[in-house]
Structures are given as structure tokens and as C-alpha cells.
Amino acid sequence: MGNPRDATFETSIDGLSHDGRGVAHVEGKAVFVADALPGERVRAKLTRKHRDFDEAHAEEILEASPDRVAPRCPHFGVCGGCVLQHLAPAAQIAAKQNVLAQNFTRIGRVEPARWLAPLTADVWGYRRRARLSVKHVPKKGKTLVGFRERDPRFVADLAHCDVLDPALGEKLDALGALLNGMEGASSIPQIEFSAGDAARILVFRHLQSLSDSDQEKLAAFGRDHGFAILLQPGGIGSVHALEPGDIDLHYTLSAYGLKLDFAPLDFVQVNARINQKMIAHALELLQPSEQDRVLDLFCGLGNFSLPVALHAARVCGVEGDAGLVERARGNAAANGIANTEFHIGDLADDVRGSAWARAEWDLMLLDPPRSGAEGLLRQLPGKSVRRVVYVSCHPASLARDAGTLVRTHGFRLEAAGVMDMFPHTAHVESIALFER
Numbered sequence: 001m002g003n004p005r006d007a008t009f010e011t012s013i014d015g016l017s018h019d020g021r022g023v024a025h026v027e028g029k030a031v032f033v034a035d036a037l038p039g040e041r042v043r044a045k046l047t048r049k050h051r052d053f054d055e056a057h058a059e060e061i062l063e064a065s066p067d068r069v070a071p072r073c074p075h076f077g078v079c080g081g082c083v084l085q086h087l088a089p090a091a092q093i094a095a096k097q098n099v100l101a102q103n104f105t106r107i108g109r110v111e112p113a114r115w116l117a118p119l120t121a122d123v124w125g126y127r128r129r130a131r132l133s134v135k136h137v138p139k140k141g142k143t144l145v146g147f148r149e150r151d152p153r154f155v156a157d158l159a160h161c162d163v164l165d166p167a168l169g170e171k172l173d174a175l176g177a178l179l180n181g182m183e184g185a186s187s188i189p190q191i192e193f194s195a196g197d198a199a200r201i202l203v204f205r206h207l208q209s210l211s212d213s214d215q216e217k218l219a220a221f222g223r224d225h226g227f228a229i230l231l232q233p234g235g236i237g238s239v240h241a242l243e244p245g246d247i248d249l250h251y252t253l254s255a256y257g258l259k260l261d262f263a264p265l266d267f268v269q270v271n272a273r274i275n276q277k278m279i280a281h282a283l284e285l286l287q288p289s290e291q292d293r294v295l296d297l298f299c300g301l302g303n304f305s306l307p308v309a310l311h312a313a314r315v316c317g318v319e320g321d322a323g324l325v326e327r328a329r330g331n332a333a334a335n336g337i338a339n340t341e342f343h344i345g346d347l348a349d350d351v352r353g354s355a356w357a358r359a360e361w362d363l364m365l366l367d368p369p370r371s372g373a374e375g376l377l378r379q380l381p382g383k384s385v386r387r388v389v390y391v392s393c394h395p396a397s398l399a400r401d402a403g404t405l406v407r408t409h410g411f412r413l414e415a416a417g418v419m420d421m422f423p424h425t426a427h428v429e430s431i432a433l434f435e436r
Contacts, residue, residue, distance in 0.1 A: 007046040013038050016095050020083035020426035031056055037065040037087055067091035072162055079156035081147035082163060082424035089423060093118045096418045096428045100395045108399035110406050116417025119281060121273035123423035127164045128195040129270045134179060136186035143179035145172060163424060165195045171225055178221045182214045194264055196249040203230040203239055203264050219243055236265050256307045260331045266324060267300055271421045278419055279307050285433045286363055286389045288312040295361040297347055298368045302328035309340045316356050318345040348375045360384040372397025377404045388434040395428045405434050
């Protein structure tokens, strides 16, 4: 293909990669083509050559997929926050289920006995948590705030964002104007956003002390736009409110009459609507009875533990983050749930010495990070566990762990399906049921 800088070529797209790019094969070599969809014929420009594959972007769509739609956001194609806005939502879901199926086959060498219907909700304004990057660009005479561009060296200059909670998504212009007017803007590398049911917060990470004038500007912005403003001069423990007063940061699980408090930088599921559906789905699959003892691993602040506890004899939650364990215990007490216990435990480490790991459990729920539960599954589950529900944010680690549960522990993969936790992105969230 000659010089990569000026090499253009026509090709047919025959697949979608795990990161949302079209996959073509040119002279027997895989080419990942940004902004191209399966079934399309495109004119593409080569951007990078590698030994085993090449990269390109679609310059012209010669034959469009029937699933192609006009992206809603004017920043699409530059901002790295979304990569699939040009693909119809139903087709996004089908593509994600295909990614999950391929991972089960290729990595886990397993196949679910049945596929679960995908969990979906509104695909816009769904993000209640986000980390925005901030970059002061003297050449442009302005401070940029937004997600990283597709080239992660740069920050996308966003005026608004359709996937963020509108409380913030419609105010990015105002947030940029605030930063432009601050003398210490260049010392702010990121802003964390969290939305609870009663409060919305912005946490400003800053590498140098902010002047009284800048702090007053932040406080005024918070008052004008309905945000509680917090500052983070150091590690997580340094986060504090700019102005005195309690911030009621919580979300409710109305189907269970539960209220869960969380701290500003705590992990909570990004998509509140899907979270509600996911909990109901997990309970339906787990089927806890009043006699069942349930082990909830990577339990966080009790998102699954507390709803499960309403239907089970006993729930034990284990989590590596001490702050989340403290919140889980507090949430159980505040909701009057007495049949739970929560422990701090490094679930990537040897857990066999822990009393909870030696106890007998009937049901197990796993909600691990992207790396999955490989180390844990060398030790657990014990023979008494008859059913496992696995909530996953990474299909490759789920597939690997599914192979372990099936071949090492004697389970069968009864069911699996995808959940649209992150519409318009390539993230594949899924849930799987294993029966002894």
C-alpha cells in the first residue's frame, strides 16, 4: 500500500472489532477501519502499519450499512467518549452480543445453553458518573474540558455532551467559561462528576493551591448551576467540600425500598436505569430463598448485597476497598438489614485463610473489575455452592472465568446476555448464570 501517509484504498468491511472499528482484510492482512460498519464498502486512508495488522479510517462510505445512522453529537469522530453513535442502538446491542459469543467460543470454549434478552434503557443522558479531563491550551487562549479525544494526547473541546446527565451535559460550555476565568485553571487536570438522587457534585482535582478568588468563582458556579463543589488537592482522602454543609449523596432502589449512600469518588454503576434493571435480573437468576446463604464478592457498597438480603437467610459481602465496605455496613444499618456481614478482602490474593472463605455458601454472586476473578476461582467456589451469577464489565475475562467454572468446578453455563450499560461505546457489560 505504499507510503502510509497517502495510501488510500477501497475495501469491504466484514466485521466489528472489540473497540468498535470496522474490520477489513486487505491482501490477507487485517485492517481496523475507524468509522466503518460491517457490510459497508468504504474508501479508507491508512493511518498506521503494524506487523500483524494495519489501522485506517473511513474517508468515504461508498455503500452504507442499513444500520448506519447520523451521529447525534457534533463532536463524534473526534471525542473518544463514544465510538458507535453511527450505528443504530439495536445493532449496537447485537454487535455486543456477538462480541460476547465470540469470546465464549474462542477464549472460554463454552457456550450458554440459552441467551438472555438484552437489558436496555434510554441511550442518552445516562451517565451519572464521569471523569472529565481539563487542559489549558495557551495557543487557543482557552481551557478545554471534556473526554479525551480518540488520540488520547488531546482533550476534546466539548460544548455539550448528550450521554452525560443533562445537569452537566448541557453545561460544559459554562464549565469551560468558568475555567477560562480562573487564574489557577492550569493546575486542574481533571474534574469528577457524580449525580445522586438529591445532589450533583463536581470534584476539582488541583495540583496547586487555589486562590481565594478562584474558590469564590467555583462556589458561585456551584450555586448558579446546582452543583455541590468539592476540592481534591491530594489523594482520595483529601476530598473536601468547598463550602460547609452536608451533601446528601445517595441513590434509591425503589423496587426494594432501599437508599444507598455513597462518597464522592466511590464506584457506583454509571447507568442508574440499567443498574435498577440489572439488580432485578440478577435476583431473578440467583433465585435466593429464605434458607439460602449468599456470598457476594466484589460487593462494593452493597448494590447487590442489600436487595439479595431481603430474600435470603444471610448475605456475606467481600470487597477490597475499605471505604466501600464501611459504606456497605452503614447502608445495611441505615436500611434496617441485619442479616448481612461485610469484610475487607483482597480478592486477587489467597483468601483461603479467611473465615468467610471456609464457610459454606449456597449461592454466589461475582461482580469483578475488568481483570475478572481468575485468582479467586482457583480457590472458590466450594462444593456447597449450587449457583453462580457473574456480572461482567469485560467479555474476555468473563469468557476465561466461565471456562474455569465449567471445566474446573463442574458448573454448566446455563444462560448469558448483554446489558447496555454504556450505549454508543464499545464497552460490553454482561451477566451470566452458572448451575452446578
